[in-house]
Amino acid sequence: MPTDNITENLGIPVPDLWKGAHRDDRARPRSRQRLLGPSSIGLCRRRAAYEVHGTWPTDLADNMHAAILGTWLHEGILRVLREQYGACTELELTDGVILGHADAYWAPDHLHDPAARTPQTRDLGVVEDVKTKSTRALDVVVRQGPSRAEWFQVHLYAHLLRTGGLRDHPGLPTGEPLPVDVVRLRYVGREYGQVVVHQRPYDEDVTKQALAWAEDILASPEPEAMPRDLDGPGLSIICDNCPFKTACWNLGQLPDDRAPQTILAEDTAAVTEALRAYADAAEVESASKKRKAKARKMLDAADAGTYGAFKLSWSGGNPRPPEPDPDAMIRVLEGLSIGIPMRPGGRTSRTIGVSRVPEAN
């Protein structure tokens, strides 16, 4: 069945873009790599351990449109950085334990031609990682800045360049330290092309933290010995798209209506801990809801605009078109002595009740 929406095919075969794109994506090299990728460091220890232990990725979704669009966009962005701004792109870097590909690197000018050094030449080495994001994810970056894992990743590229980790390259010396003074993350919105850039001086301490994190993974006897650092399918978008989620959460053995997270409540102690987390969170949520409700009422008459560090905007408030009135329909049918059509009601949703047991005196 075609995945593209074809309005008029006129009997002429239309190549199915997304079918081909998914085939193409699946054909990309996905080795059972035992080397750790910088993009996996700092994210989830168990996922990184699956990679290092050579676990075969079983969860390669057929609806990876956003990821594939990101890959295509990425290729175009790197071409522009290379052709218009002289970046060296897609540099393969390794120290024999970590293996990754830095998106873009600008070496100081004197590296290419020591004789050409002048006060005007670029004196800094810069490494950049490009990330394409949905508008919502980009908004998180604007509000919260790059994640720890993203800083780890770009610092590790810098570290590998600084320690002679560059593999074959036509224009740069390999096997010898290359200067990197600045690390940069460039985020590009997939829908509207907004660009957000974060950059900072290279920080040896961040690299040390990233390497210590990697050491733990490399020392793990098996993936299952590593904690699941994220909340699981349905709660974390990273887990939803994780190629190891079936192995991680035993999805193949769970009844359909069971949440994967139920495997975490394996004994009385774990259930008690989940109840404590639930009760604590419910109390915080209740207090926050009250504060939010009061603030919302206070703002009801405020005009849109910028107030200090905050921007206020309004949307909605438009009249809705009329909609069917079920009560009136029932009255009409009853007036005509016509039986009310019914459908199966299903089940009411299960509601949890959690309260603290009073302490015994």
Ligand code: SF4
């Ligand atoms: S499913 Fe989530 S918790 Fe499990 S390995 Fe993948 S990212 Fe980590």
